[in-house]
Amino acid sequence: EDQVTQSPEALRLQEGESSSLNCSYTVSGLRGLFWYRQDPGKGPEFLFTLYSAGEEKEKERLKATLTKKESFLHITAPKPEDSATYLCAVQAAQGAQKLVFGQGTRLTINP
Amino acid sequence: DGGITQSPKYLFRKEGQNVTLSCEQNLNHDAMYWYRQDPGQGLRLIYYSQIVNDFQKGDIAEGYSVSREKKESFPLTVTSAQKNPTAFYLCASSALSYNEQFFGPGTRLTVL
Numbered sequence: 059e060d061q062v063t064q065s066p067e068a069l070r071l072q073e074g075e076s077s078s079l080n081c082s083y084t085v086s087g088l089r090g091l092f093w094y095r096q097d098p099g100k101g102p103e104f105l106f107t108l109y110s111a112g113e114e115k116e117k118e119r120l121k122a123t124l125t126k127k128e129s130f131l132h133i134t135a136p137k138p139e140d141s142a143t144y145l146c147a148v149q150a151a152q153g154a155q156k157l158v159f160g161q162g163t164r165l166t167i168n169p
Numbered sequence: 170d171g172g173i174t175q176s177p178k179y180l181f182r183k184e185g186q187n188v189t190l191s192c193e194q195n196l197n198h199d200a201m202y203w204y205r206q207d208p209g210q211g212l213r214l215i216y217y218s219q220i221v222n223d224f225q226k227g228d229i230a231e232g233y234s235v236s237r238e239k240k241e242s243f244p245l246t247v248t249s250a251q252k253n254p255t256a257f258y259l260c261a262s263s264a265l266s267y268n269e270q271f272f273g274p275g276t277r278l279t280v281l
Contacts, residue, residue, distance in 0.1 A: 062211070090268045101173075101259050101272035102212075145211070149268055155200055155219070156227070157270060159211035 060085045064146050064160035071136055071167050079131040079163045081146030091129050092157065093122050094145040102145055136167045172196065173273035175260050180278045182247070182254065190245045190276045192260035201243035202261040202270060205229060212259060218243055219265065247278065255280045 063082045071077055083091065090109050094102035106115045108124040115122050119140060121132045131144055143164045147157040173194045182188045194201065200219045204212040214227030218237040232251025237243055243262075247254045257277050261270040 067209075092269065094272075099257075099275070099277075101175075101261075101275045104269050104271055107269055147212075155263060155265070155268060155270075156214055156217065157212075159213075161209060161211045 060148060060150055060158045062146055062148055062158055062160035064144075064163050066163060067161070068164040069166070071133075071165070073137060073167055073169050074135050076132070076134045076136070078133070079144055079165070081129040081131070081160055082127060083129070083146075083148045083160075084127075085148045085150050085158070087151035089149045089151040091124055092147045092149070093120075093129070093131055094147070096143045096145055096162070098143075105144075133165070136165075138167045138169050141165055141167045173260060173262055173271060175258075175273040175276050177276060178274065180276055182278060182280050184280060185249045187246055187248050188278065190247065190258055190260075190278070192243045192245065192273060193241055194243075194260075194262045194273075195241060196262055196264075196271065197240075198262035198271075199240070199265045200263045200270075201237070202263075203227075203233075203235065203243070203245045204259045204261065206257040206259060206275075215245065215258075254278055 061084045065080045093105040096102040106122040111126045143162040145162045147159040176191045202217040203215040216235040218224035234246045260273040263270045
C-alpha cells in the first residue's frame with residue numbers, strides 16, 4: 059500500500075530562520091511527488107512536482123528535492139507570509155492518477 | 170480566469186438529509202476528483218472521474234455518490250448513509266496529460 063509520512067507535524071520558526079520539512083514515502087513505482095501549500099480554510103495550492111531522484115525545483119524561498127525514499131522542502135530565510143500547512147503527495151506509476159497525501163506539516167513563522 | 174469553483178462555501182445539514190456539493194471547472198481538464206479532509210489527517214480520495222459518464226470509487230466512497238454528465242461539472246452527494254459527514258470537502262481537476270491536480274476553495278459541511 060502506498061504511504062506518505064510527513065515530519066514534523068508542526069514547526070515554529072523565527073523570521074529568517076531556515077529549515078527543512080520531510081516527506082517519506084513508499085510507493086510501488088513513483089510517477090510523481092507533489093508539494094502543496096494550504097492556508098487555513100482554503101484549498102491546497104500547487105507548488106512543485108518532482109519525478110526522479112536527484113531532481114530539484116525552486117520557487118522564491120522554497121526548494122524541493124527528491125531521493126528514492128523521501129523529499130525535502132527547504133525554506134530559506136522564511137517570512138511570516140510563508141506560514142501555512144505544507145502537504146506532500148505521491149502518485150504511483152501504475153493505475154489511475156490517484157494522489158496519496160501525507161497529513162501535512164503546519165509551519166508558523168514568527169516575526 | 171480559469172479555475173475551479175465549489176459551492177456553497179459552508180453547508181449545514183440535519184441528520185438523515187442528503188446534500189449535494191457543487192464543483193465546476195473551466196480549465197478544460199478531463200479528470201476530476203473529490204477529497205475529504207479531517208483535522209490532523211491527510212486528504213482522502215472519495216471518488217474520481219477521468220472522462221464524462223465514467224467514475225470510480227476512491228478509498229472512502231461509502232455514503233457518497235457522484236455524477237459526471239458534463240466535462241465541467243462533478244457534483245458530490247453526501248447521503249444519509251454517511252455516518253460521519255462533518256468535514257472539509259475539496260474538489261480537484263487535472264489534465265490527463267499532466268499529473269498535477271488543482272484544487273477548488275472547498276466546502277465545509279457540518280451536520281447538526
